[in-house]
Amino acid sequence: MSKSYNIAVIGGDGTGPEVAAEGKKVLNAAAVKFGFKLNFQDFDFGGERYLRTGEILPESAAEQLKKFDSIFLGAIGHPDVKPGILEKGILLKLRFDLDQYVNLRPIKLYPGVSTPLKDKGPEHIDYVVIRENSGDVYTGLGGIMMKGTPDETAIQNMVYSRMQVERCLRYAFDYTRKRNKKKTLALCGKTNVLTYVFDLWERAFHEVGAEYPDIKREYYHVDATCMWMVKNPEWFDVIVTTNMFGDIITDLGAITQGGMGIAAGGNINPAGVSMFEPIGGSAPKYTGMNVINPLAAIACGGMMLEHLGEDAAAKAIEESIIDVTANKLKDMGAGRMGYSTTEVGDLIAKGV
Numbered sequence: 001m002s003k004s005y006n007i008a009v010i011g012g013d014g015t016g017p018e019v020a021a022e023g024k025k026v027l028n029a030a031a032v033k034f035g036f037k038l039n040f041q042d043f044d045f046g047g048e049r050y051l052r053t054g055e056i057l058p059e060s061a062a063e064q065l066k067k068f069d070s071i072f073l074g075a076i077g078h079p080d081v082k083p084g085i086l087e088k089g090i091l092l093k094l095r096f097d098l099d100q101y102v103n104l105r106p107i108k109l110y111p112g113v114s115t116p117l118k119d120k121g122p123e124h125i126d127y128v129v130i131r132e133n134s135g136d137v138y139t140g141l142g143g144i145m146m147k148g149t150p151d152e153t154a155i156q157n158m159v160y161s162r163m164q165v166e167r168c169l170r171y172a173f174d175y176t177r178k179r180n181k182k183k184t185l186a187l188c189g190k191t192n193v194l195t196y197v198f199d200l201w202e203r204a205f206h207e208v209g210a211e212y213p214d215i216k217r218e219y220y221h222v223d224a225t226c227m228w229m230v231k232n233p234e235w236f237d238v239i240v241t242t243n244m245f246g247d248i249i250t251d252l253g254a255i256t257q258g259g260m261g262i263a264a265g266g267n268i269n270p271a272g273v274s275m276f277e278p279i280g281g282s283a284p285k286y287t288g289m290n291v292i293n294p295l296a297a298i299a300c301g302g303m304m305l306e307h308l309g310e311d312a313a314a315k316a317i318e319e320s321i322i323d324v325t326a327n328k329l330k331d332m333g334a335g336r337m338g339y340s341t342t343e344v345g346d347l348i349a350k351g352v
């Protein structure tokens with residue numbers, strides 16, 4: 001009997017449903033070719049639902065989603081909803097409730113895609129950022145007192161437990177080993193200033209790292225990491241970092257690989273249900289125009305299949321993306337690809 005996977009789809013806001021549809025198209029083509037089945041079920045979580053019902057996310061959302069093999073997400077963010085409500089109430093809530101403690105973000109320049117980095121090509125830009133996804137300032141610990149007065153004071157704490165740090169590091173070492181490229185894991189931190197949190201990270205990094213003698217360990221401060229990601233991206237193999245630093249450096253990484261239209265990511269719970277999402281936002285002004293670039297969502301589909309153990313299908317998707325970027329698309333920007341959103345999906349699906 002062929003394998004079958006149940007996938008929850010959250011198209012979300014703006015162009016999210018359009019790119020998710022192209023992702024599904026390519027996933028279906030891969031399923032047919034490689035002999036497995038994908039059962040998609042749509043969930044209407046997002047800004048429209050919130051504006052209609054006043055509910056950000058149903059109480060039962062996480063419990064429902066836990067029954068699936070994976071979650072495939074388009075984008076969250078609506079122009080009529082105050083920034084922060086949907087991001088915190090849907091995206092971050094699901095990451096936390098489903099304990100997706102790793103945010104996996106490959107930074108890979110595909111052939112034919114232009115990078116703002118001078119004299120760099122696909123042979124230089126191919127590494128992965130493992131962003132810790134459960135701790136740091138994202139926990140929301142802190143508060144504000146005497147708000148609105150001249151004495152008001154706000155605190156937002158950078159929080160990490162040894163358990164959170166260690167599980168992320170183990171994932172990162174395992175990932176670096178499995179990736180089997182330079183076998184180098186770089187910790188990105190700020191040991192010269194954040195002397196408590198990065199004391200914990202650095203000790204754990206070397207203690208856990210001792211169990212992986214085949215993996216070389218490096219350390220970079222976060223500010224220097226930004227510099228080297230621009231000047232010498234070829235130095236990197238896998239970078240592991242904290243939640244906030246990871247958020248920042250992966251946008252920098254995304255622009256070096258051609259921008260938000262191409263950057264894919266996965267929120268991973270290695271023992272639970274993971275959620276794959278393009279890094280780019282909902283791009284509301286392009287909604288319904290069939291011009292948005294679906295490559296990031298399509299690449300997310302590939303990451304999802306790899307995570308589900310369908311390595312050959314994942315590889316076929318990546319090869320088809322590479323063929324399309326190298327030989328067909330003009331540009332990565334919305335409306336500048338030379339093809340519509342649906343045509344790009346068709347091209348990649350055909351090449352799988």
Ligand code: IPM
Binds near residue numbers: 087088091092247
């Ligand atoms: C990301 C986004 C989110 C984050 C926002 C939308 C909450 O920027 O996935 O990188 O900060 O994690």
Ligand code: MN
Binds near residue numbers: 247248251
């Ligand atoms: Mn971000």
